Amino acid sequence: MDVFAQLSSGDAVLKIVDMHTCGEPTRIVIQGFPSLSGVSLLQKRASAKAHHDDIRQRLMLEPRGHHDMYGAILVSETEEKEADIGVLFCHNEGFSTMCGHATIALGRFLIDTHDLNIFPNRDRVVFDPSSRTSLLKLHAPCGLVQVSIPTLPPSQNFPLRSDPSRPVSFESVPSFVAVRDLVVTLPINRQWPQLISSQRDTVRIDIAYGGAFYALVTAQELGFSSGLCSPSTIAQFDHATRLLKMHVQETSECSAFVVHPTEPDLGFLYSVIVVDQKGPTSELGLCFFADQELDRSPTGSGVCARVALAIAKHERDLFENHEYHSVVSHKAGAGSFVGTAIERTTLQGTGRHFGRQWDAVKVRVSGNAFYTSCSTMVLERGDSLSASGFTLSLPEN
Numbered sequence: 001m002d003v004f005a006q007l008s009s010g011d012a013v014l015k016i017v018d019m020h021t022c023g024e025p026t027r028i029v030i031q032g033f034p035s036l037s038g039v040s041l042l043q044k045r046a047s048a049k050a051h052h053d054d055i056r057q058r059l060m061l062e063p064r065g066h067h068d069m070y071g072a073i074l075v076s077e078t079e080e081k082e083a084d085i086g087v088l089f090c091h092n093e094g095f096s097t098m099c100g101h102a103t104i105a106l107g108r109f110l111i112d113t114h115d116l117n118i119f120p121n122r123d124r125v126v127f128d129p130s131s132r133t134s135l136l137k138l139h140a141p142c143g144l145v146q147v148s149i150p151t152l153p154p155s156q157n158f159p160l161r162s163d164p165s166r167p168v169s170f171e172s173v174p175s176f177v178a179v180r181d182l183v184v185t186l187p188i189n190r191q192w193p194q195l196i197s198s199q200r201d202t203v204r205i206d207i208a209y210g211g212a213f214y215a216l217v218t219a220q221e222l223g224f225s226s227g228l229c230s231p232s233t234i235a236q237f238d239h240a241t242r243l244l245k246m247h248v249q250e251t252s253e254c255s256a257f258v259v260h261p262t263e264p265d266l267g268f269l270y271s272v273i274v275v276d277q278k279g280p281t282s283e284l285g286l287c288f289f290a291d292q293e294l295d296r297s298p299t300g301s302g303v304c305a306r307v308a309l310a311i312a313k314h315e316r317d318l319f320e321n322h323e324y325h326s327v328v329s330h331k332a333g334a335g336s337f338v339g340t341a342i343e344r345t346t347l348q349g350t351g352r353h354f355g356r357q358w359d360a361v362k363v364r365v366s367g368n369a370f371y372t373s374c375s376t377m378v379l380e381r382g383d384s385l386s387a388s389g390f391t392l393s394l395p396e397n
């Protein structure tokens with residue numbers, strides 16, 4: 001039976017390519033997302049949010065996706081003339097502003113596609129035969145990101161294509177520390193889990209920006225010394241980070257630090273990462289983001305924020321590599337990210353922040369991504385359940 005022949009012309013169709021980076025999915029929409037109004041990419045992001053959130057939900061949530069799905073929507077033209085292509089990132093709650101794991105996946109896909117309907121500026125991507133890499137300028141909502149993709153030269157059988165055996169790397173927008181060692185007094189009315197260690201009513205956190213804002217808290221601050229990745233501790237961290245995020249968002253002593261120097265739309269707390277030392281040059285991070293998705297990858301934008309923090313604390317110098325592991329790579333050896341500060345810079349505030357200056361660093365992150373499927377999603381007429389998807393939330397124990 002030819003299912004496609006049976007679909008009527010009114011059925012909505014989205015073409016997608018699925019990839020994963022250290023286990024974290026990226027669902028790349030290559031056809032079928034409506035064109036977005038607005039001049040700037042941030043305006044297009046707002047328009048996607050306001051007018052096409054049902055499509056995001058259809059792509060991310062059940063029955064086509066799941067609570068921890070992640071997506072990328074290609075935007076062929078943006079206001080950033082230097083960019084080869086733009087992208088909007090999406091997840092279970094909305095549209096984010098930066099995503100490292102998806103950037104790594106997109107790097108490979110954008111080299112491999114030679115379809116100008118998908119990537120009209122494909123010819124602008126520069127291939128360097130001596131290093132066998134291609135350089136791509138990707139416009140993410142947080143700004144311009146330079147992506148370097150290992151590439152196999154053209155042969156008789158194949159055009160240029162990405163080389164999965166070497167890692168993709170990207171240089172992100174300037175990353176900075178918003179506040180260090182902020183002592184947060186825990187609200188006792190919110191049943192903080194017992195993991196908050198003995199009789200403490202405060203937790204020390206850092207807040208840093210790596211294309212999105214992250215609150216960083218050590219496992220030790222939350223009362224843990226080992227066994228971070230067992231199912232029961234993950235459930236407790238999920239609970240604790242949900243409460244901590246809510247608290248930072250709602251308390252002006254904390255939320256006052258979540259401001260971007262130039263762009264108000266970038267000033268929101270995206271995630272809380274529980275961090276732990278793994279070895280002298282490696283760390284583990286459990287990143288809970290959006291509506292408590294747990295990142296399977298080591299969180300590229302979170303790595304940028306954490307590298308900025310390590311530099312600010314004088315724990316590391318420029319060009320020192322550090323390895324970052326996730327809930328998955330920690331266990332299964334599924335690959336890690338390497339994060340390296342490559343340049344010091346400053347950001348000058350504008351508007352409300354005119355006259356203020358932030359010390360920042362540019363960070364390079366590298367990791368591997370792989371294809372998992374290429375498919376066509378359909379929405380049949382009359383299928384109201386799957387039109388905007390759903391999430392089945394199970395009660396916490």
Ligand SMILES: O=C(O)[C@H]1NCC[C@@H]1O
Nearest residue numbers: 098099100101299300301
């Ligand atoms: O790698 C990253 O930056 C992301 N992964 C999911 C959450 C973040 O956006």
